Amino acid sequence: MADETPRRICGTQNAHMRLLATDPEYVAARGRIENHALEFARTSPAGRSGITLIPVVVHVVYNTPAQNISDAQINSQIDVLNQDFRKANADLASLPAVFAPLAADARIEFKLADKDPSNNPTTGITRTQTATASFSDDDKVKSAATGGHAAWNRDKFLNVWVCPLSGGLLGYAQFPGGPAATDGVVINCTAFGTNGIAAAPFNLGRTATHEVGHFLNLRHIWGDDGTGCNGSDFVGDTPNQAGPNYGAPAFPHVTCGNGPHGDLFMNYMDYVDDRAMFMFTAGQVTRMQACLDGPRATLGTPKPNPTLKFIDDPGPSLKFRDDVTLKFADDATLKFRDDITFKFSDDATLKFRDDGGGKLKVVDDPIATLAGGDPIGPGDPFGPVVNPGVNIGGGRGAQPFILSTPHHSMAWGRSFPEAFQAQVSQYEQQIAQAEQLLAQCQQAEQAGALTDADRQQANQIYEEYQRIVGEYQRMIHGQ
Amino acid sequence: MIVVISTKSDSHATTVLQELDRLGEPATLLDLSEFPLHSRLSIGYSNPEPALFHWNGAGSTIDFSQVKSIWWRRPQPYQHDPALTDTASIQFALNEASEAVSGLWHSLDCFWINDPHRDAAAHRKVYQLQIARQLGIPVPETLVTNDPDRARQFCAIHEKAICKAFSATQTHWRETRLVTDQEIANFDAVRFAPVIFQRYVEAVYDLRITVIGNQIFPAAIHSQQTEYKIDCRMDIGSAKIEPVTIPPPVMTQLRSYMKKLGLVYGAIDMRLQPDGTYVFLEINPAGQFLFIEAETKQPMVRALADALANPPPAS
Numbered sequence: 001m002a003d004e005t006p007r008r009i010c011g012t013q014n015a016h017m018r019l020l021a022t023d024p025e026y027v028a029a030r031g032r033i034e035n036h037a038l039e040f041a042r043t044s045p046a047g048r049s050g051i052t053l054i055p056v057v058v059h060v061v062y063n064t065p066a067q068n069i070s071d072a073q074i075n076s077q078i079d080v081l082n083q084d085f086r087k088a089n090a091d092l093a094s095l096p097a098v099f100a101p102l103a104a105d106a107r108i109e110f111k112l113a114d115k116d117p118s119n120n121p122t123t124g125i126t127r128t129q130t131a132t133a134s135f136s137d138d139d140k141v142k143s144a145a146t147g148g149h150a151a152w153n154r155d156k157f158l159n160v161w162v163c164p165l166s167g168g169l170l171g172y173a174q175f176p177g178g179p180a181a182t183d184g185v186v187i188n189c190t191a192f193g194t195n196g197i198a199a200a201p202f203n204l205g206r207t208a209t210h211e212v213g214h215f216l217n218l219r220h221i222w223g224d225d226g227t228g229c230n231g232s233d234f235v236g237d238t239p240n241q242a243g244p245n246y247g248a249p250a251f252p253h254v255t256c257g258n259g260p261h262g263d264l265f266m267n268y269m270d271y272v273d274d275r276a277m278f279m280f281t282a283g284q285v286t287r288m289q290a291c292l293d294g295p296r297a298t299l300g301t302p303k304p305n306p307t308l309k310f311i312d313d314p315g316p317s318l319k320f321r322d323d324v325t326l327k328f329a330d331d332a333t334l335k336f337r338d339d340i341t342f343k344f345s346d347d348a349t350l351k352f353r354d355d356g357g358g359k360l361k362v363v364d365d366p367i368a369t370l371a372g373g374d375p376i377g378p379g380d381p382f383g384p385v386v387n388p389g390v391n392i393g394g395g396r397g398a399q400p401f402i403l404s405t406p407h408h409s410m411a412w413g414r415s416f417p418e419a420f421q422a423q424v425s426q427y428e429q430q431i432a433q434a435e436q437l438l439a440q441c442q443q444a445e446q447a448g449a450l451t452d453a454d455r456q457q458a459n460q461i462y463e464e465y466q467r468i469v470g471e472y473q474r475m476i477h478g479q
Numbered sequence: 480m481i482v483v484i485s486t487k488s489d490s491h492a493t494t495v496l497q498e499l500d501r502l503g504e505p506a507t508l509l510d511l512s513e514f515p516l517h518s519r520l521s522i523g524y525s526n527p528e529p530a531l532f533h534w535n536g537a538g539s540t541i542d543f544s545q546v547k548s549i550w551w552r553r554p555q556p557y558q559h560d561p562a563l564t565d566t567a568s569i570q571f572a573l574n575e576a577s578e579a580v581s582g583l584w585h586s587l588d589c590f591w592i593n594d595p596h597r598d599a600a601a602h603r604k605v606y607q608l609q610i611a612r613q614l615g616i617p618v619p620e621t622l623v624t625n626d627p628d629r630a631r632q633f634c635a636i637h638e639k640a641i642c643k644a645f646s647a648t649q650t651h652w653r654e655t656r657l658v659t660d661q662e663i664a665n666f667d668a669v670r671f672a673p674v675i676f677q678r679y680v681e682a683v684y685d686l687r688i689t690v691i692g693n694q695i696f697p698a699a700i701h702s703q704q705t706e707y708k709i710d711c712r713m714d715i716g717s718a719k720i721e722p723v724t725i726p727p728p729v730m731t732q733l734r735s736y737m738k739k740l741g742l743v744y745g746a747i748d749m750r751l752q753p754d755g756t757y758v759f760l761e762i763n764p765a766g767q768f769l770f771i772e773a774e775t776k777q778p779m780v781r782a783l784a785d786a787l788a789n790p791p792p793a794s
Contacts, residue, residue, distance in 0.1 A: 400672040402644045405665050408656045409707040415716030 006201070007246045008271040011137030011172030011186075012214045013224050019178055029177030033295050037217060037234065040290035041283070047293045048107075050452030051086075054158050054300035055113040059126045059149040060189075061141050061163040063133050066197055067189045069162060073196030074112070074125060077187075080194060080205030081110045081212065084268065084278075091278040096251050098261045102237055104282035107289070108216075109303055110158070117153045134166040139182045151181055155298040158215065159184030160208065162192050170207045173214035176295035185211035201247075204274035213268055213280070216288040216296065220244065221269040229256035237283035239264050244271035302452065406467070410475050420475070427472040434465035480545050481506035481787045485552040491769055492552050498784040506787070507539045512555035515576045522583060532583060543583065548590040548787040551598055552765065590743075590790030592692075592783070593764055597741035601764040604645055604675065610739050611759045616732050618759050619677040627669045630676055634658045639679035641709060655710035680750045680758045685711040686723065688747040689768045689779055690737050692786040695730055696768075696777040699723040699751075720774035729757045736762075743786065 019026040040047065056078065062068040083089040087105035095103060112124025132140070132147035141148035141161045151159045165171070165188040173185040191202035198205075223231020227243030242255035245265035249272065252262035263270070268277050269284070280288075292300065398404075413420035441458040444450050450458070481504055485492035492508060499506040513536055514520065523531030532543030557576045563569050584595055593601070600606060611618050622633040634640045642662060643655040656662065657679060685700040701719040702711035711718060737745055746766025750758045768779045 398668065398671060401662075401665060401668040401674050402642070402653055402672070404668050405656070405662050407654060408709070409654060409713050411706040411714035411717075412654070412712070415712075415714060 005247070006168060008170055008202070008207075008210075008244075008273070009168050010207075010210060010214075010220070010271070011169050012175070012211065013220065014137050015139070015172050016175055019174075023179065026178050029295070030175070033175075033177050033217065033291075034234070036294040037287055037290040040293060041236070041286050044286075045293070047289045048302070051107045051109055051303035052292055052300040053109050053111060053303040055115075055124070055156065056110050056158045056160055057113050057116075057122075057124050057126065057152045059128065059141075059159065059161045061128045061130050061132075061135075061148050061161060062189070063130055063164055067164055068127060068129070069189055069192065069196050071123075071125065073193040073198065074162075075193075076195050076198075077193035077205050077208050078110055078112060081208060084206070084209040085109065085212075085280075087279070089278055091275070095266060095279055096261070099264060099266070099279070102264070102281040103279040104285040106280050106285045108292075108300070113152075113157055117156065130163070134164040135186070136166055137169060137172040137186070141186055142182045142184070151184055154180050154183035158212070158299065161186045162189050164189055170202055171211045173211040175214060176217050176291055183215075185215050187211060201273035201275065206268065206274035206277050209268050210277070213284070213288070217291040218269050218280075218284055218287060220271075221264060221267045233269065233284075235281065235283035235287055237281045238267065241265075241270075246271055246273075248273050248276035406471060407474070413475060424472070424475055427468055427475070430468050431465065431472060434461055434468070437461055438465065480541065481548045481550070482509050482541060482543075482546050483507070483550045483552055484509045484511060484554050485550075486510045486512065486555050489553045491767060492550075494769065494780050495550065495783050495787070498780050499788065502784055502788055504784070504788045507541060509534070509536065509539070509541065510555055511580070512558045513537050514557055514580065515572065516558040516560050520579060520583070522579065522586075530586070532587070543587055543589075546587065546589050548592070548790050549587070550592045550783070550787055551595050554595070590787075592743040592786060593745075594741060598764045601740045601742055601745070601762065604761055607740075607762050608759075611736060614732060614735050614739065616736060616759045617756050619680050621678075622676045623673050624676070625670050625673045627666045630666050630669045630674065631663065633676050634663060637678045641677050641679050643675045643677070643710075645673075645675065654707070654713050657709055679709070680760070681753055682708070682750040683753055684723075684751055686725070686747075686749040686751060686757070687720075687766075687771055688725070688733060688749060689766070689771060689777075690733060690742075690745050690747065691779060691782040692743055694782045695733065696771070696775070696779055696782075697723050697725045698771045698775050698777065715770070720771060722775040722777055725757065740764075744783070 020030070058074050058077075060067075060069055060074075080089075085106040085108040087103060092103060113122055114124065116122040126149055128144075128149045130147040135141040135148070140146035141163050142151055142159075144150055148161065148163070151157075161184065163186065165186070169188060170191045171185060171187040174183050185208065187208050188202075190197050190199045191207040192198060192205070194203055194205050218235075219233040221233050221235075221238050222241040222243050223233050225231025229240055229242055232240075239258040239262070240256045241258060241263040245253060245263055249263075249265050251265075252260060253265055254260070254262035264281070265272050266276060266278055267284075268280055270277060438458065438461060441450065441454070441461075444454070445458075481499055483492045483496055483506060485508060487493070487508065487510065496506055496508060518534060518536040520535075521531060521533045523533075525531075529544060534541040534543060557573050557580075559569050559572045559576075563572055581595075605623060608618050608621055620637065622629060624630055624633075640658045641655050642658055644653040646653075658676070682703055685702045687698045687700055689696040689698070699721055700711045700715070701721075702708055702714075704719065705711070705714035705717045707713035733747060736747075737743075740762070742762075742764055744764065746763040746768060748760040748763070750760060752758055768783075771777065772779045
């Protein structure tokens with residue numbers, strides 16, 4: 001009998017129980033992994049900074065031609081993962097305000113592999129026709145001998161099998177700690193991606209989000225204890241919850257005394273329909289990052305170049321040098337002064353002037369050096385470029401309210417011309433300093449010498465730079 | 480002898496000193512930044528002689544026991560001798576200088592405009608509002624907070640609200656601003672430092688009311704005809720400034736206010752609301768007056784010189 005209102009079914013817990021019963025190594029590994037996860041959450045070590053980029057291989061295992069899903073359907077799934085694991089999904093706006101502080105960016109992105117395990121170019125997609133009409137959560141799809149396709153090296157790739165699954169099963173994952181040959185996630189081809197043969201209510205790609213959550217050691221949010229209140233997902237910031245929620249519940253749904261706000265049923269690790277789930281919590285992110293720090297430490301790489309904004313977006317900024325009203329480019333005498341603030345002068349940011357070594361050299365150099373001919377030729381990428389991470393020090397940090405909202409009027413310039421001119425001069429010097437720092441950052445970036453933290457600071461400087469340029473232009477143009 | 484504590488670059492000090500000279504009153508400028516770098520201070524107690532308060536400065540010698548009035552105009556920070564180089568020595572020297580000189584001020588039996596300690600307290604904007612309220616002088620609804628939620632709440636209640644900083648100078652210009660969506664979007668940053676939020680007071684005009692002893696010089700600043708109507712300082716160069724009269728009950732309130740703060744001099748900022756209410760904004764115990772006098776011809780330099788030359792009999 002066909003189910004008129006299909007409900008989410010995930011086979012991860014089944015696979016987990018099967019491994020616990022059959023694989024002593026898995027049992028031992030799970031113990032180690034949970035201890036590590038708890039310790040990680042307790043001590044908040046640095047873990048991986050920035051964004052981890054995980055190469056994905058999609059093994060399409062099809063019986064009928066229709067199940068041989070299109071590249072477009074696969075790409076749509078990668079897009080969903082990249083939104084959901086970066087807290088960039090538009091439907092997050094539906095999150096009840098009381099839960100808003102819980103939602104977190106998992107800092108994980110995905111891309112189809114471009115090199116296979118033998119380092120040959122690949123599309124990141126394998127396609128295998130099978131005689132098997134449909135699979136279950138018994139891992140047969142993970143071996144050619146049983147009608148499927150073997151896993152790629154799980155230390156380097158997230159294996160995603162997309163195939164027909166029977167019994168309404170939408171997908172299942174293997175928790176970390178299991179056998180290499182079966183590591184990865186399996187998704188029903190009708191619950192994968194957002195187009196092609198993806199079918200409502202599981203056509204928004206959330207099955208893969210849910211299963212990759214398991215793959216990174218997340219448990220079902222209700223704690224997998226049936227409908228009791230004793231199970232735990234081992235995450236501190238998810239409310240205790242009785243059993244799974246289905247469909248698209250109305251907020252709030254109170255169970256286990258978790259009122260007034262009730263279950264966090266809009267979490268990816270509940271059983272609601274795709275359209276009703278849209279967030280991970282900070283505690284879940286910590287658990288996933290613990291997994292990347294521990295059992296899946298070899299998987300993924302720091303995302304290269306979250307890109308310096310000002311490389312992509314020269315904006316009004318670097319053009320500014322051509323502005324004839326700015327004379328500083330020819331002024332060889334500009335140096336940092338103790339009383340000049342590029343806003344971050346009060347904190348550690350300009351500290352590098354006191355730092356030892358050659359780090360001072362570039363910033364004390366006359367602007368003319370940078371403006372007229374690049375002293376750091378492309379042939380010498382590591383030349384005098386210093387790591388701006390050292391230079392920029394502690395970063396600009398936050399600013400108090402009054403200082404971080406722009407002026408509403410520049411009318412005072414007429415009343416206090418001397419003070420006004422002093423401010424204009426100060427801005428000009430700050431702009432010059434910022435351009436120097438940003439130029440260094442660009443050069444260091446091209447030399448591959450920037451860390452994520454450096455980039456973050458460089459982007460902060462760029463934002464501050466744009467703000468000052470904005471204020472400066474308002475003053476000059478008398479707005 | 481009259482002492483004006485300020486610095487040579489202060490035109491208010493030099494103008495009043497010229498006026499005192501014209502009146503034939505012996506007067507001198509004392510720049511505290513000369514101490515202890517260039518000036519020698521000696522305070523002595525040896526019976527049966529009277530106490531010794533001797534200041535031997537670079538430009539002048541002052542016997543403080545003969546000083547009848549002091550104008551606490553623009554006291555400068557003390558300066559140490561550059562022969563001292565380590566931080567501990569410098570801190571120690573400056574702290575000891577401060578102890579000795581503060582003790583001297585307390586010990587003098589002279590007339591102050593304004594007494595340094597009353598002056599310091601009166602600079603506190605929260606205290607200014609508190610005393611104004613106590614005396615029944617209308618003040619705008621105010622919230623000083625670093626709690627973003629309370630700030631949001633306040634600005635939701637008041638259709639037009641302003642935000643301002645405790646300190647704003649010409650070199651670090653922080654004008655009073657209307658709270659717009661741009662500010663509200665940034666309210667999380669309120670937690671970093673307290674902000675003054677107030678109901679915006681609509682104005683017929685701003686008032687600068689300079690009080691010098693018993694004399695009150697009210698001036699209207701026609702800020703609503705300038706480019707920036709929120710804060711009259713911003714486009715003060717374009718504002719018409721003229722003498723104005725204020726109702727006797729307001730005059731009486733302001734006299735009480737000065738007395739309560741213990742001030743002889745103060746420049747009070749108020750706004751005349753369209754409904755006729757005079758709303759108190761703040762008082763500047765060391766505020767400027769020359770820019771007003773230049774427009775209104777109200778004789779404030781003379782009033783200040785007179786106050787210093789003719790101190791009230793010691794009580």
